[in-house]
Amino acid sequence: MYDDSSSRIVAGLREWIAKAPPDARLPSTRSLVAEYAASPVTVQRALRTLAAQGMVESRPGVGTFVRAARAAHPGDYGWQTAALGSPGSRVPRLSTALRTVPNDVIALHSGYPDRELLPERLVRAAFTRAARSDAAVNRPPAAGLPELQAWFAGELGAATPLGVMPPAPSDVIVFPGSQSGLSTAFRTLVGAGRPLLVESPTYWGAILAAAQAGVHLVPVPSGVHGPDPDELARAFAQTGARAFYAQPSFANPNGAQWPPEVADRVLGLVRRHGAFLIEDDWAHDLGIEAVPVPLAARDDGGHVVYLRSLTKSVSPAVRVAGVVARGPARERILAGAQAESMYVSGLLQAVALDVVTQPAWRTHLRGLGRRLGARRDLLVGALRAHVPEARLEAVPQGGLNLWVRLPDTTDLARLVRDCETAGVVIAPGDEWFPAEPAGNHLRLNYSGPNPGAFADGARVIGEALAGQQA
Amino acid sequence: MYDDSSSRIVAGLREWIAKAPPDARLPSTRSLVAEYAASPVTVQRALRTLAAQGMVESRPGVGTFVRAARAAHPGDYGWQTAALGSPGSRVPRLSTALRTVPNDVIALHSGYPDRELLPERLVRAAFTRAARSDAAVNRPPAAGLPELQAWFAGELGAATPLGVMPPAPSDVIVFPGSQSGLSTAFRTLVGAGRPLLVESPTYWGAILAAAQAGVHLVPVPSGVHGPDPDELARAFAQTGARAFYAQPSFANPNGAQWPPEVADRVLGLVRRHGAFLIEDDWAHDLGIEAVPVPLAARDDGGHVVYLRSLTKSVSPAVRVAGVVARGPARERILAGAQAESMYVSGLLQAVALDVVTQPAWRTHLRGLGRRLGARRDLLVGALRAHVPEARLEAVPQGGLNLWVRLPDTTDLARLVRDCETAGVVIAPGDEWFPAEPAGNHLRLNYSGPNPGAFADGARVIGEALAGQQA
Secondary structure (H helix, E strand, C coil): CCCCHHHHHHHHHHHHHHCCCCCCEEEHHHHHHHHHHCHHHHHHHHHHHHCCCCCEEEEEECCECCCCCCCCCCCCHHHHHHHCCCCCCCCCCCCHHHHCCCCEEEECCCCCCCCHCHHHHHHHHHHHHHCHHHCCCCCCCCCHHHHHHHHHHHHHCCCCCCCCCCCCCHHHHEEHHHHHHHHHHHHHHHHHEEEEEEEEECCCHHHHHHHHHHHEEEEEECCEEEHHHHHHHHHHHHHCEEEEEECCCCCCCCCCCCCCHHHHHHHHHHHHCCEEEEEECCCCEEEECCCCCCCCCCCCCCCEEEEEEEECCCCCCCEEEEECCCCCHHHHHHHHHHHHCCCHHHHHHHHHHHHCCCCHHHHHHHHHHHHHHHHEEEEHHHHHCCHHHHEEEECCEECCCEEEEECCCCCCHHHHHHHHCCCCEEEEHHHHHHCCCCEEEEEEEECCHHHHHHHHHHHHHHHHHHHHHH | CHHHHHHHHHHHHHHHHHCCCCCCCCCCHHHHHHHCCCHHHHHHHHHHCCCCCCCEEEEEECCHHHHCCCCCCCCCCCCHHHCCCCCCCCCCCCCCHHHHCCCCCEEEECCCHHHHHHHHHHHHHHHHHHHHHHHCCCCCCCCCHHHHHHHHHHHHCCCCCCCCCCHHHHHHHEEHHHHHHHHHHHHHHHHCCCCEEEEEEECCCHHHHHHHCEEEEEEEECCCEEEEEHHHHHHHHHHCCCCEEEEEEECCCCEHHEEEHHHHHCCCHHHCCCEEEEEECCCCCCCCCCCCCHHHHCCCEEEEEEECCCCCCCCCCCEEEECCCCCCCHHHHHHHHHHCCCCHHHHHHHHHHHHHCCCCHHHHHHHHHHHHHHHHHHHHHHHHHHHHCCEECCCCCCCCCEEEEECCCCCCCHHHHHHHHHHEECCCCCHCCCCCCCEEEEECCCCCCHHHHHHHHHHHHHHHHHHHCC
């Protein structure tokens, strides 16, 4: 990973071992040093790696030997089927968005921005500073590093209008990523067997977390202007649900942004029904034309539980998210977070805080918006040129994705397969629907590597689609 | 945290603001530079922190002003009580072991080793290296960094006797700390409402995770030689449980180490009952006289699910644990881990791997064992000298704790309170019992700061105890 010459020796020796008889003696360190033009320290490191992998064993003073293959019989785990029983709820398979793929394909599927969109210099500098700080050896409080709690509260507080009480730092709970925040919020605020209203389509990670928590999802149709408030009102009334999960800004997958009147009506509905809005502000840093204003900023009645992630905008290595909640809900979520993960690495929290409080962070975000805009426009243009059948209901003003409707006659699974064969990885829209999909969609991510290949990617999609209709 | 002069200015200005009228103008940057003998960059940083905390607002070209206090009314969160309902299971309050306390008390309560026992130099160097590596910006696979999976598998494989199939790297799932591993194992292998056998006393974090997962705990009495196998057999037969959670080496709290015959009988029982042993090898690196040999090394039938944490021996900032499981159980746990936390920071995984593959790590562990032994003996001696009523059933051969029985007439809560008043923080044994405690116990941790104060600590406990019997 960070020691290429040692990895190279490991790879070379593994090949050597594969052809060697059991108990064969490896070449001496000295000859490996010569063969690989590496230092003795690097060679020793490679040998330790192989020993840890059970490939070789070292006999001090004698040498290093290929470990005798063990009598490897396939295990019989059939008994586990009875012990485990049927899973309480079918947890969906992992989304396409998390797949890792080789470098030589055109990747339009990923949920994570390419490295060139990250504040790499800031992140590395922050890790280097944190490595020298107390954060490298100290344990932070369970709710989070106080300075980071204050930052999350301050950011939301800065958007709070006069007359509304801004959140306090103690209203913030730090999680090891927003997926953990979602899981804990669903488990503690809703609970197994109880209903949770969600937009349809909605974030696949939320569908996954809900399945794991055993909560019962109730889909509310949602378009580019957010959920239909009348449908939402009906769903609250019919199910007695006390919580609604949503992404009001640049929703994943469809890029929806709620107009003020939708936001007002949703806030009114959760208040009237004594319910929570679990607001997932996943794309807070990913605005292109617009800067998201959280609904949470307008609520001091404890109705909005606010999730703010830093993983996508700072770095996938900085798994840190903040949840802002007030009143008994905060207590319930904090107890759940502690039982689930005890506390979050203080070093990751210090790094997150370091990055977002640098002056260069603001500069980075402005540049990020411009670059996301250019990538988005490039992909929109490529689709218009090469996939005339694709319908884009709206060009999103932020986020990472285009949500594309295909003709109803499309065989979506075949399309995805054909594109992959031609070297283009795309995500079928089904994964974002809590129930049956309301049509054939693709989610195309414009934040992946190599935007220069967007045109080629679109061409492949267009050809695969045309092939189906021929 | 890592910027002391900026924190100093923030603290000073907060005092100034507290006395200032709303909308007052702050001293100029130039005068703050002079007053605090800090650089303009540091002063600007302090002002940004205050702005983020909502204390001041900057008006470009004019100055920085105290933000007008908002109409702060206490929120009414009463409606949440109805929305949340009664919690499915009462999650216990956080343990004494997680409390942070001031530096001037004698701390015998903590569950985490003092900084002087950590491989601080290795950890800092690993973070510095990782900051320069791809791990700072890449996303690792959901099950973990392949090299770290291989290391966990290799460590367990190295203890595997001939004829038993060692685990494969793909049998390993990396978690953000062992608490997450426990929660996910309990939730996916047992499930809400189903029975889980546990030792009594047992680790409080496991009791917490079980409560959160809603599993039904069945206590099996356990002493310094581990659980009574006859009681365990009865518990399996009576409850139909398919899982037993245990710490076979240096159990927390009582330091128990299972003799080979107990280990054999327990393995036999889990096999006979088609059950899982969830083996929590929390103290693998904390041996003093003995090196733990995991029971998991002797099982290739998928009966033992093995938890190996690095947090306590590497650093509290390196929240990384490995779970080794085979067959359908592995699939079930992996699906649960993904729904819960998606993936673990690749940088933390790279740091963990870096530390445990350094030659200096072995040296550190040997020194750690010696130092833990010296601390243990110091505390044992202090107790014998100052708390004659305390009974120590066995001196543990590893781990971090002494488990001390006090007279049945002791008022434990009062004792803990009296000691704290006298500046000594101790953990009441109750927190380690899944049901009513089987007597009055203290768990005294010998890995906290300042072992030089152990004698004073024991003296205070002895006096408080004597005071109760007078």
